[in-house]
Amino acid sequence: MFSQEEAWVYFNSKPNAQTYLNSPLLILSQRAIDRRTNQNIALNFTDAPLETAYVSQIKTSSGITVMAKSKWLNALHIRGTQASISALTAFAFVDKVVFANKSLNLTGKKVLQNKVSQTKNKLETAVNYNYGTSANQIQMLNGHVLHQQNYTGSGKIIAVMDAGFPGVNTAEPFRKIRDNNQILGGYDYVSRNANFYAGGSHGTMVLSAMGGYKENALVGTAPDASYYLFRTEIDALENPLEESLWVEAAEKADSLGVDIITTSLGYFGDRNNPDYNYTYSDMNGVTTFISRGAEIAFSKGIIVVAAAGNEGGQTEKHIGGPADAVSVIAVGSVTGTKVKSSFSSIGPSYDGRIKPDIMAQGSSAVISDISGNIVTSDGTSFSCPIMAGMIACLWQAYPEKTNQEIRTMVIQSADKYLTPDNNYGYGIPNFGAALAVGNFVNNDFVLYPNPAKTNVTFLFSNEVHNASVIIYSILGEKVLEKKITGQNPDLSVESLKSGIYFYTFDADGLHKTGKIIKQ
Known part of the structure; x- marks a missing residue:
C-alpha cells in the first residue's frame, strides 16, 4: 500500500461569494456582525463559504479523504497518496496543492509542517475575591484592580482551542460557570462530535486559569466571561491536521461572535514524522497554516492570545506558530517573582519582530485538574489563559475599543515597553495602569x-x-x-x-x- 500524505488543496475562486456577502446572516451570527460593525470591519471574500461543488469533486476523487476545511484560506486539508493528491491539480478550480512534507513540493516553497505541542509538555459592589493561592498570578498583572471595579469579563466571549475538556462538566471549580450558563457550547473537531468534555485534560486546566472558581484557593482571571470550548488537538499524535482543525474552529468562533481566542498550543517540530518539521525560518508569521489563520481571525476583530512555547531549554528555543503571527499576542512565562521561566520560548520571530509579546506567571501557576483539585503546573500553556482572561476584563471596561486598540493598551502598559528584548518581549503588563490610561484619554x-x-x-x-x-x-x-x-x-x-x-x-x-x- 502506498503511504498516505497530508496536503492542502487551495481553490482559486468562490463563484457564489457575493450571494453570501449580500446576506451576511447566512454565514455569521448577529453578534459576529455587530463585532465587525463596531470595529468598522467590512465583510470580504474570506467570509464566504467554500464552493460546495468544488468540495464535492475533491471528496469523490479517487484515493482522497477530506480531513478539514477552511473558508478563510479557501482550502481543504486532505489525505491520500502522493499521486492521488498531485492529480487534483488537473481540476480547473484548483489553484495549487501544498504537501505538508515540503520535499514533495516541486516549487521548493516552504509550506506547512508541524510542531512541538505544549499539550505534551504539560502539563454591584466592588468584587473582593479571596484569591487564595492564585493571588500572585493575578496581582502580578495588577488584575485585581479591574476585578475590584467589577470588570470580571462579563459580556465577553472567549473561545478556548485545546486538547479536550474532561471534568469541566463535573468538577467543583467549574460549577460557577456551569450554573451561570457561561459555557455557551463547543465542538470536538478531532472526533467530529458535540461531546467536547472529552479528550486530553490539558484544556480543562487551561480553562480553569480563566473561568475556575474555588473560594480561598482559585479565582480565574475572567470568572464572569462566557466560553466556547473547541477540541482541535489530537492528544496522542503530532500531525499537520491539527493546524487545519484549529483554523476551522477559529472560523466557527468568528461566526459565533467570539471576542477572544486563547490557544495554549504551539507548532514547530514533529516527533512522529520529521518530514513534517518546521524550521526557525518558517516562524515568520506568514508560512504556517495556523499562523495565517490566526492573522485572519485578528482581521475579523478578534484578539488572539497564544502560548509562546516551552522550548526555552531546548536546542531550538524559538517560539512556534501561531505565536509568530504579527497580530497574535504571544505570552511567555515568568516565575512568581517575575523572572523568566527557563522553559519559556524566546524570540524574535525569524523576520526580527519582538516575540514573545508579553509575560505572565507560568511557573507554578495555580489551576484545577479534571477532578477539581487545586494544583500548580508549569508552562506557557497557563501564562497564556491567565493573560487572555485579563484582556477580556480590560475589553469589558472599554467595549468601544477595537481589538487593535486593546492589544496596544496591554502592550504599552508592560514594564519593558521602552526596552523590549527576546526573552521578555515587552514585559509584564499592568492592567491597573491600562485601565487608568484608558480613562485618562477622555x-x-x-x-x-x-x-x-x-x-x-x-x-x-x-x-x-x-x-x-x-x-x-x-x-x-x-x-x-x-x-x-x-x-x-x-x-x-x-x-x-x-x-x-x-x-x-x-x-x-x-x-x-x-x-x-x-x-
Whole structure:
C-alpha cells in the first residue's frame, strides 16, 4: 500500500461569494456582525463559504479523504497518496496543492509542517475575591484592580482551542460557570462530535486559569466571561491536521461572535514524522497554516492570545506558530517573582519582530485538574489563559475599543515597553495602569488603583507641572501631604490603616476631590 500524505488543496475562486456577502446572516451570527460593525470591519471574500461543488469533486476523487476545511484560506486539508493528491491539480478550480512534507513540493516553497505541542509538555459592589493561592498570578498583572471595579469579563466571549475538556462538566471549580450558563457550547473537531468534555485534560486546566472558581484557593482571571470550548488537538499524535482543525474552529468562533481566542498550543517540530518539521525560518508569521489563520481571525476583530512555547531549554528555543503571527499576542512565562521561566520560548520571530509579546506567571501557576483539585503546573500553556482572561476584563471596561486598540493598551502598559528584548518581549503588563490610561484619554485626571494597598498614582494633564495632594481621614484629620509631578506621580499609602480616606488634589487650575479606599 502506498503511504498516505497530508496536503492542502487551495481553490482559486468562490463563484457564489457575493450571494453570501449580500446576506451576511447566512454565514455569521448577529453578534459576529455587530463585532465587525463596531470595529468598522467590512465583510470580504474570506467570509464566504467554500464552493460546495468544488468540495464535492475533491471528496469523490479517487484515493482522497477530506480531513478539514477552511473558508478563510479557501482550502481543504486532505489525505491520500502522493499521486492521488498531485492529480487534483488537473481540476480547473484548483489553484495549487501544498504537501505538508515540503520535499514533495516541486516549487521548493516552504509550506506547512508541524510542531512541538505544549499539550505534551504539560502539563454591584466592588468584587473582593479571596484569591487564595492564585493571588500572585493575578496581582502580578495588577488584575485585581479591574476585578475590584467589577470588570470580571462579563459580556465577553472567549473561545478556548485545546486538547479536550474532561471534568469541566463535573468538577467543583467549574460549577460557577456551569450554573451561570457561561459555557455557551463547543465542538470536538478531532472526533467530529458535540461531546467536547472529552479528550486530553490539558484544556480543562487551561480553562480553569480563566473561568475556575474555588473560594480561598482559585479565582480565574475572567470568572464572569462566557466560553466556547473547541477540541482541535489530537492528544496522542503530532500531525499537520491539527493546524487545519484549529483554523476551522477559529472560523466557527468568528461566526459565533467570539471576542477572544486563547490557544495554549504551539507548532514547530514533529516527533512522529520529521518530514513534517518546521524550521526557525518558517516562524515568520506568514508560512504556517495556523499562523495565517490566526492573522485572519485578528482581521475579523478578534484578539488572539497564544502560548509562546516551552522550548526555552531546548536546542531550538524559538517560539512556534501561531505565536509568530504579527497580530497574535504571544505570552511567555515568568516565575512568581517575575523572572523568566527557563522553559519559556524566546524570540524574535525569524523576520526580527519582538516575540514573545508579553509575560505572565507560568511557573507554578495555580489551576484545577479534571477532578477539581487545586494544583500548580508549569508552562506557557497557563501564562497564556491567565493573560487572555485579563484582556477580556480590560475589553469589558472599554467595549468601544477595537481589538487593535486593546492589544496596544496591554502592550504599552508592560514594564519593558521602552526596552523590549527576546526573552521578555515587552514585559509584564499592568492592567491597573491600562485601565487608568484608558480613562485618562477622555479625562484630565485619573487616580489608580483604588482600592490601594501600597501606592496610588495620579495621572493629570501634561500642562500641569506640579500638584499638591492632601489625604484626610474620614473624621477630617490631615494624615498625608505630598507634592507630586507628572514625572513622579506616585504617593505611598502604606503607612495608612485600612479604611476610607478623602483626598484633595490642587494644581494650576485643576482642583479635584475624591475618596480613596486603603486595603
